[in-house]
Amino acid sequence: MPQKDEGAVHQEGGSAPPHGRRPYHAPQRTEAASKTRAAILDAATRLFLEHGYANVTVPQIAKLAGTAVPTVYASTGGKGAILTSLIEDGLQSTAAGETLALLRQTDVPREVLTAAAHGTRVDNEQHHRIVRVMVSAAHTDQHAAAALARANQAYREALAAVTQRLRELKALRPDLTPTRTTDILWFYLGHHCWHGLVVEQGWSWDTTEEWLAQQVAAALLSP
Structure with a gap:
């Protein structure tokens, strides 16, 4: 038999019971x-x-x-959970979604790659500290290694969408397979390249973005 709710006891005289307790909110x-x-x-x-x-x-x-x-x-x-939180927060960036939307709006192959370069630039510029932590920690910690693998997989999936758009536009060199194309995109636009040029070599983000867009276009697009 259900217990009586002490917060809803009837008052004498047949009066209606008070309203039930409201949820407690503590903004x-x-x-x-x-x-x-x-x-x-x-x-x-x-x-x-x-x-x-x-x-x-x-x-x-x-x-x-x-x-x-x-x-x-x-x-x-703990530390592993903290690192996972840092990475998951980074993966929730809106830059990837905005970039993919831009890819679908243009029929110009070079503009597709310009958008890809800019989108990866935004993500790397926002999260380069986390990426540095993740890469260095992956050598000694299994949580970090697993997190790095997940982040790289998500990154490559976004680049594969760039590959697909270029194939739809029939813009790729004829000798390039989808896998090879995504590999080349990863080589030029992966986090390692941004880190190497901006953090290690001191290039500006603007200069790096422009140069990488030029290089990846030269590597992928038909003459």
Whole structure:
């Protein structure tokens, strides 16, 4: 037999029962939790870049984030979970979707590749710190290696859509298969190339985007 709801006891005299309890909303708590999570992820990223993923501890992350160790675990989990969160947040970028939409709107092959270069530039510019952490951590941590594999797979799937659009436009050199085309796109537009030219060689993002668009067009398009 169901128990009586103490919050809905009838008053004497036959009066109607009060309304049921309303759900408790705490927007301030939600906002505070969101800020705490962001502080933890930012602190972790900074420490991973400075000291290397393997050399960072959760207490160090908590200290830099200005919170307690149990709060870190409750909000984001351990180091592996933190890294996964960083990567998943990066994969939710809208740049890829916007780029794919642009690909469908143009019938000019060079414009397709210009859009692809710009879209990968935006993603890499926004997330290059996370990519650096992920690549370095993958050598020593299975969570990082798995996360890197997922991120690379999603990246290549987006480049495969570029390949498909170029095939629809019959713009590719006749000797190129779809797989080879996507491999070439990965070679020129993958995160390693952006990192090598911008971070390691000091090129500007604008210069790198323009040069890569030119190079990949020369490599893929029929004369």
